[in-house]
Amino acid sequence: MEWDDYVEQTKNGRGLIAVAGVVHDVSDFIKDHPGGKAMIKSGIGKDATAMFNGGVYYHSNAAHNLLSTMRVGVIRGGCEVEIWKKAQQENKDQHIIKDGEGNKIVRAGAQVTKVFEPIASAGAA
Numbered sequence: 001m002e003w004d005d006y007v008e009q010t011k012n013g014r015g016l017i018a019v020a021g022v023v024h025d026v027s028d029f030i031k032d033h034p035g036g037k038a039m040i041k042s043g044i045g046k047d048a049t050a051m052f053n054g055g056v057y058y059h060s061n062a063a064h065n066l067l068s069t070m071r072v073g074v075i076r077g078g079c080e081v082e083i084w085k086k087a088q089q090e091n092k093d094q095h096i097i098k099d100g101e102g103n104k105i106v107r108a109g110a111q112v113t114k115v116f117e118p119i120a121s122a123g124a125a
């Protein structure tokens with residue numbers, strides 16, 4: 001979807017959060033968020049990549065895995081594709097791991113949304 005569609009949909013009440021170009025529907029999770037409703041709501045309609053990856057809170061692998069279950073789309077412009085391409089170039093020797101049925105396995109911490117260097121924020125200064 002286009003960035004403008006994403007923003008528009010959140011204005012119409014959908015609980016969508018974009019992290020690393022991937023759009024997530026967090027509507028059902030807002031009430032369960034361990035960091036509180038206000039925190040997660042502050043990411044709605046924004047690019048929450050930095051806040052999710054250390055700008056506000058450096059989320060665990062479990063949080064990234066949970067986030068991946070809420071994917072509903074990708075922002076046009078290739079954010080996710082660019083990240084995948086870069087990851088592949090950097091891990092030339094790594095092969096894709098598959099389970100017994102041939103499905104791709106994503107190891108803990110290998111989610112596309114995860115930024116490995118925590119993003120510096122004003123609080124870190």
Ligand code: HEM
Pocket residue numbers: 017024026029033034035036039040041042043044048051052056057058059060061062063066067
């Ligand atoms: C986008 C979907 C989100 C999911 C799925 C999510 C998930 C989680 C989870 C599972 C935790 C527990 C700790 C951990 O496993 O890392 C957590 C904690 C936390 N989250 Fe999120 N989060 C989301 C968005 C956000 C956003 C946008 C913010 C801030 C703007 C935020 C701020 C926090 C904070 C401050 C905590 C720490 C709570 C504490 O331990 O006191 N989260 N989140």
